[in-house]
Amino acid sequence: MVDRLIGRTGRRGSSATDLPREPESPADPTAAVWARVQLARNLHRPRTLELLALIAADFVELHGDRFFGDDPAIVAGLARIDGRRVVVVGQQKGAETDENIRRNFGMPHPEGYRKAMRVMELGERLGLPIVTFVDVPGAHPGADSEERGIAEAIARSIALMTRLRTPIVTVITGEGGSGGALAIAVGDVVLALENAVYSVISPEGCASILWRTPDQAPAAALAMRMTAADQLQLGVVDEVIPEPHNGAHTDHPATAAMVKAAVLRHLDALERRPLDELVEARYRRYRALGAFTTIDVEPAAIPERPGFTDRLRNLLGGATRAATGTGPNPARSYDEPPAREEV
Amino acid sequence: MPIKLPSFRQRRDTYPSDLWTQCPACQEMLFNKQLEKALRVCSNCGHHFRLSAPVRLNLLLDPDSFVEQDPGLQSLDPLGFVDLKAYPDRVAAAQATTGLRDAAVWGLGSIGGRQVVICVMDFSFMGGSMGSVVGEKVARSAEAALDRRVPLVIVSASGGARMQEGTLSLMQLVKTVAATERLRLAGVPLISVMSDPTTGGVFASFAALGDVNLAEPNALIGFAGARVSAGTIQGELPEGFQRSEFLFNHGFVDRVVHRSDLRDELIRLVALMAPEVPDASADNGNIPAFRPLSFLSALAERVIPESGEADRG
The missing domain is CATH 3.90.226.10 (2-enoyl-CoA Hydratase; Chain A, domain 1)
Known part of the structure; x- marks a missing residue:
């Protein structure tokens, strides 16, 4: 989940940004997915602050984690949306280079996540629901970030969100980059904009590890099934919010209106549920994510080299099996259909 | 110039790999049996395998x-x-x-x-x-x-x-x-x-x-x-x-x-x-494995009389 920044430098300068791109390119699935990744990374997509300006009647940003400093890559605060008071946490990239540098290209440091935790806990205490907006290439991978415990901050933020006794609605608005995204993306409901992507590692990082070259990033993007529609199928995302025809960056107000409607609809539903039930359902939601089978075989597990007598016995045993045509072959157990399947 | 004598020792790179392991930290050749005995810690530099x-x-x-x-x-x-x-x-x-x-x-x-x-x-x-x-x-x-x-x-x-x-x-x-x-x-x-x-x-x-x-x-x-x-x-x-x-x-x-x-x-x-x-632990030891069953039987006990009443009612 880590080698995410490889091959990014080209993207930053060469701005694939202003060209309105068609997400649909039916001929080549790899190209279609890659076009979506570019859309998700478009510099002019609405971020947390742009969305809030359009959907919130009031927003007061709160700063600082009370330990170390304030991280401009994460914004957090109190807002009023359609008369409803909420706590908002979101990631913030910049649209221009200056702002992007100030906001560390949207890559949060530990203090960003600790600020997020502080404000989300405030929401819990005040009885306010939490809305998070996720758009991040990944957490900041530098030495200072490691020194201050980026992994610990992410882990603790995830842990906190699994038990907060208040409704949480998460919207993936752009790049859902691995643990850096997940740290503020644990929700009762997880929504994603149509052209958003969500992945365990950046396609560049995945390609450079598994394909041994970052040039295969589009192939990696396809293999990881990182588009919003794929994530919906996998159950990681609960609902996809459609975008205006050429993508969210072409029409902020229309995008914001759709986001607002979806968020309010889910908040309405969540707020009607008792808190105990809500937190238990959230636990169950994540507890159920994963794909594995249970094989009914005791582990054969004798990796040591068999001794001479064993080999002789096997040889004879094998011969009798072959002669009678019966007897289980332990190697076959992998081919048998799964006894139980959980997805 | 000194005369180079033929070496009768085996060269290092011919150590059979199933008997010897090279420490990646200090390059020392370690005899596998001793390495296992040392919990797979290099005796020379303390590298933990x-x-x-x-x-x-x-x-x-x-x-x-x-x-x-x-x-x-x-x-x-x-x-x-x-x-x-x-x-x-x-x-x-x-x-x-x-x-x-x-x-x-x-x-x-x-x-x-x-x-x-x-x-x-x-x-x-x-x-x-x-x-x-x-x-x-x-x-x-x-x-x-x-x-x-x-x-x-x-x-x-x-x-x-x-x-x-x-x-x-x-x-x-x-x-x-x-x-x-x-x-x-x-x-x-x-x-x-x-x-x-x-x-x-x-x-x-x-x-x-x-x-x-x-x-x-x-x-x-x-x-x-x-x-x-x-x-x-x-x-x-x-x-x-x-x-x-x-x-x-x-x-x-x-x-x-x-x-x-x-x-x-x-x-x-x-x-x-x-x-x-x-000290209820003696009694706790085995229960979790049977929990689904005991849960079901508890449910059954509760359900059966109720449905009986419903029939009568």
Whole structure:
């Protein structure tokens, strides 16, 4: 989940940004997915602050984690949306280079996540629901970030969100980059904009590890099934919010209106549920994510080299099996259909 | 000019590899039998070699106390993932070479005579990467520890989340941490032992959240790959970056423990931290395995009279 920044430098300068791109390119699935990744990374997509300006009647940003400093890559605060008071946490990239540098290209440091935790806990205490907006290439991978415990901050933020006794609605608005995204993306409901992507590692990082070259990033993007529609199928995302025809960056107000409607609809539903039930359902939601089978075989597990007598016995045993045509072959157990399947 | 005498000694590079292992840190040739005896720690420089899950369990637990749970969990291929090789082929190859079904093993055991739940990861299985099976095993071990109110020990050795299961691997961070968080709230201790390496999504979830975090000396522990940090972020990386001692100095590891002391440390910690159970434990020991059944029979007892009344009514 880590080698995410490889091959990014080209993207930053060469701005694939202003060209309105068609997400649909039916001929080549790899190209279609890659076009979506570019859309998700478009510099002019609405971020947390742009969305809030359009959907919130009031927003007061709160700063600082009370330990170390304030991280401009994460914004957090109190807002009023359609008369409803909420706590908002979101990631913030910049649209221009200056702002992007100030906001560390949207890559949060530990203090960003600790600020997020502080404000989300405030929401819990005040009885306010939490809305998070996720758009991040990944957490900041530098030495200072490691020194201050980026992994610990992410882990603790995830842990906190699994038990907060208040409704949480998460919207993936752009790049859902691995643990850096997940740290503020644990929700009762997880929504994603149509052209958003969500992945365990950046396609560049995945390609450079598994394909041994970052040039295969589009192939990696396809293999990881990182588009919003794929994530919906996998159950990681609960609902996809459609975008205006050429993508969210072409029409902020229309995008914001759709986001607002979806968020309010889910908040309405969540707020009607008792808190105990809500937190238990959230636990169950994540507890159920994963794909594995249970094989009914005791582990054969004798990796040591068999001794001479064993080999002789096997040889004879094998011969009798072959002669009678019966007897289980332990190697076959992998081919048998799964006894139980959980997805 | 001295005359070069013919050497009658065998050349170093002809050491048979099944008898000798070269230490990657100091290049010393180590005789395998002695290396095993030294718990796979280099006698010359103290380099800690990686341990397989079975060896690790033998090292830490009381002899013959381990009872493995869920040995049959096996990963599926939810994405149909193919890179240079198909994911199921990679899993099958790892199973063949390691004899394990996935990168983690969990079960019940005792340390110094006290019950624990233990989950151990194995780096040799696809880099110890955490996919659905590893996540499930960690979560189940935490739930078992909560049920029994006995300490949970997790020994991590992992490069992070498993790419081949995509965001489902990422979701294992939530699954595992949600379960360990319940332990924390219930006052059941989690001891996280980080061995080389503990990085990415495993470090950024349960491994970082131990009530006590132990680390083996000089283990690589970090979030982002050092290559990335060095390559894309300006500035020199500090000496010993992302090593156990670095984390100790920055306050994220309680103790850096040599492998030969690890079992003793765990015995002491478990003794100091284990919840004091009022002596109903004799009666508690076997119940969890039968819980579904007893739950059903309890339900049956409750339902049958009611339906009988309904019939009469």
